[in-house]
Amino acid sequence: MSEHRANHDTRERILDVAERLFMENGYEATSMRLITGAAEVNLAAVNYHFGSKEALLREVFRRRLEWLNRERLAALDRLEQQAAGGPLKPSQILEAFFGTLLRMGEDESLGGMTFLRLLGRTLTEPAEFIRTFFAGEYEQVIDRYKLALFRALPDVPRAEIVWRLHFMLGAMSYAIAGTDVLQVVTGCGLRDLAGEGSAEGEPGDNVVARRLARRLMPFLLGGLRAPLPQPDDTSGQTQHRTPPAKR
Amino acid sequence: MSEHRANHDTRERILDVAERLFMENGYEATSMRLITGAAEVNLAAVNYHFGSKEALLREVFRRRLEWLNRERLAALDRLEQQAAGGPLKPSQILEAFFGTLLRMGEDESLGGMTFLRLLGRTLTEPAEFIRTFFAGEYEQVIDRYKLALFRALPDVPRAEIVWRLHFMLGAMSYAIAGTDVLQVVTGCGLRDLAGEGSAEGEPGDNVVARRLARRLMPFLLGGLRAPLPQPDDTSGQTQHRTPPAKR
DNA sequence: CTAAGATTAAAACGAACGTTTGAACGAGTC
DNA sequence: GACTCGTTCAAACGTTCGTTTTAATCTTAG
Structure with missing residues (x-):
């Protein structure tokens, strides 16, 4: 003792x-x-x-993001190597980026759903030191995945891809945060995402993460490949390309 | 008196x-x-x-959400009336729900982008009194829109619709929060979403809101109508597109 | 006018905050 | 034994927090 x-x-x-x-x-x-x-x-x-307290928060994230960044880059490396110079499929890219993250939710030694929820909730924190920290931690990975998406969708304006990446990150961030403030999911009798107070029969975190991944991925892919918006007069930038997006 | x-x-x-x-x-x-x-x-x-401070925050939201809730319900009422009992198109429903919100960002007397950003950032706050407050404020509206989506997509399992509504809320919440922690958008030379420090030539808030709406809406619609995920063995509940979920 | 009530003002409340201090402890080395 | 070095400990630091109190000021009706 x-x-x-x-x-x-x-x-x-x-x-x-x-x-x-x-x-x-x-x-x-x-x-x-x-x-x-x-x-x-x-x-x-x-x-x-x-x-300091700030440094503690940074270290909490650093020990997890180190693994995540490495794994995300490795996943992209594997895909590009096996594609032998050709463009990747969007679904492959999303699987590498979001799938790698969601797999952390299944592995308790990588933080599990606790870290996933923390990440989702912290991505919208307005504190300056948090934002600069994340910007630095994510810069490399985001840039590589951006380029991969540009190559995978050569007919889509790059600005549009960037915006949709932003939207995808938002959907994922909110989903893994799992607060469900509006009780959209938890108010329906589905308790899949509810994190607190595990009664008997509640699914384990690894199950939660897997279900989430299976439902989130098609949604993200559908959003990414949606028809392009109509050009708007009030906007300065014009885009003459017609949407090749398929359904 | x-x-x-x-x-x-x-x-x-x-x-x-x-x-x-x-x-x-x-x-x-x-x-x-x-x-x-x-x-x-x-x-x-x-x-x-x-x-109290808590009551102040509630009042800050109440005076805006009162208008938003009323307008969202009215928009749905108009659609259903003009549909004469038939189901609505998903795009109409999304336009009523998200379009109404995004239009607040263009109107300074309704809070403008300041309120939109506040809303997006607060939806992921973990404080208990905030979550219960939002749950109560949103309950009616969410329920009505849920039902409208169920009717609009009769072949999609209700659980799946609920999840996708959740994902859409997340994409919107993150987008209007506009923090862009990972500098996905702001790191690209596009400063559309950046909120702080408006230098000369920066687009006004109403322009920002309009651009955002035009790009977000197709993304959400694409996600909502994406192909359904494959059933998963590890999950207890397996559902192909046939079974009508109970409620 | 004056009286009453609504609003503002200045000051203080106790509690909690992040951080710092300086001594004490434990294990290894000589 | 004494010494060092990394760590833990109790206590206190000064500051800031949300809230309350008490008095002064303003508005309006009689």
Whole structure:
């Protein structure tokens, strides 16, 4: 019982607890005392190991995004290599980008649905240090996937692709956040996405993530390949291309 | 028991300032002193007029959502009346639901893009009182639109429609939040969605809202009408396009 | 006018915040 | 033993939080 903890034990436990509490309450509403209390470590431990509360949040994300970024780039590498210079199919690109993320929700050692929910909820946080952090973490990956989509959809204006990537990220972000504020899903008797209070018979997180992936992916693909909008007079930029999108 | 102009002035100014500051900083990070300072009213004015900080946030939303809910229901009423009992087209339903909202972004007297951004950012806030508030405010409208979609897409399982409504709400929420944390859009030289610091030549908010609507709507419609996902073995509930979901 | 009530103003409340301090502890080395 | 180094600990730091209190000011009816 009265064993002393290993050096890195405290660090890891703080990260795990902070990940969960930041997800449940948000960054601002989660105090250091709440984190250290739940982690059963001293209040000063956070500042000792991480330097500040901001740095703690960054580290919570860094340890997960490191894996995610590497895996996303590797998935794209594999696809491009097997395509031998040709363009990829949009479905392949989306599978590599979103599928890799959603697979984290099935793996508890990668953060599971806790991290996915945290990510989705944090992507809309307005705090400056959060936004600059994410911008830096994501820059490389986003750029590579943008280029892949440009090549995969050569007939679609690039600005349009960028916008649709933005929309897809939004749908995914909101879906994995899983708050369902409007009770669209949870108000229907389907409790798939509800995160809190697992009664008996509730599906495990890995099942939740898999169901979500299976339903989200066709939606995203349908949105990406939807007919292009009509050009609008009030807009400065004009696009003369006719939509080749298929259904 | 009579009207006081000063009263009206202070109340409205607090609401306007709070709307903007909650949008810029989030609820937790916006202090009463920041609000009352920017509104040039006394610190105690918020508690006097609204009772508490939570009640202030609710009132900020209530005065906008009252119009939005009424307008959304009226738009659906018009469609159903002109359809004379027949089912509506999905595009009509989406136009009524999302178009009504996006039109608020063009009208400064309805809050403009400031309120739209606030709404998008608040829909993912985890605070309990916010979630219960939104659930109550949206319940009626969501239910009516759900039913309209069920009738418009009789061959699609209801659970699937609900999920796609959820995804559409997410894409819209993220798009109107306009944070673009990953710099997907803003990193491309397109500054359409960037909210802060309007230099000369920046498009006005009404233009931003219109461009957004024209691009978001086809995306949502494409996602809604995408091919259904394959049934999954790991999931308990398997449904092809035949079974009519219960309700 | 005055009285009453509604609104604003200034000051203080206790609690909670993130962070810092300096001493104490434990394990390894000489 | 004494020494070091990395870590943990209790306590306090100064600040800011949302809210309350009490008095002053304004508006309006009688």
